[in-house]
Amino acid sequence: MILVDIISIILRLAELAFATIVAALNGRFLHAARGNSPWDLGRHIYTEVVAGLSILFAIVWLFPFSSSFIHWPMDLVISVMWFVSFGLLVNWLHGVCGYVFDWDNVGFNGVGCGEWKATVAFAFLSAICWLVSALVGLYWVHRRTPAPVDAGYRRRRWYRSRF
Incomplete structure (x- = not known):
């Protein structure tokens, strides 16, 4: 089960890194857009809250204890x-920067479409990491849970009759 522990640590570190990147890029946009209505920035505020919760839980659950x-x-x-x-x-992008997974027009200048596509990509990667982490946890719990034993009851084989 040491392999599961190593996979869990790697996933938690990736979750922490991806959430930090999304929080930084999205926070930069929110800082630049201050003064706008919170209603207009709702999806960005939601993303920032999700990134903050992800950072918190990834740090707390980073240590490989069975809990x-x-x-x-x-x-x-x-x-x-x-x-x-x-x-x-x-x-929110709805085609302004082209197709979401088209990375041809992305540069390193840090402004515009490249920054937004990076935010979208790291949000997707974080979602995948959290999903894989849930599946690893489910696998670990399933492997550790003993099967119930029913004493006194034996199931008849299908080919044996009562007579």
Whole structure:
């Protein structure tokens, strides 16, 4: 089970890194857009909150204790939250920068479409990492849960009759 622990640590580090990148890029946009209506910035505020929660939970659950695997339902919830954030950001771009997964027009100047596509990409990667982390936790819990034993009851084989 050491392999599961190593995979869990790698996933938590990736979740932490991806959430930090999304929080930084999205926070930069929110700082530049101050003075706008919070209603207009709702999807960005939601993404920032999801990134903050992801950073918090990734740090808390980074240590490979057995109790970190039983949080797979919360990993699944955070994964769904990241997928919602990804969808909201893709909907907000709605073709202004071209197709979302078209990386031909992305440069290193840090402004514009490249920054937004990076935010969308890291939100998607974070959602995938949280989903895989939930599946690893579910696998660990399933492997550790003993099967119930029913004493006194034996199932008849299908080929044996009662007579």
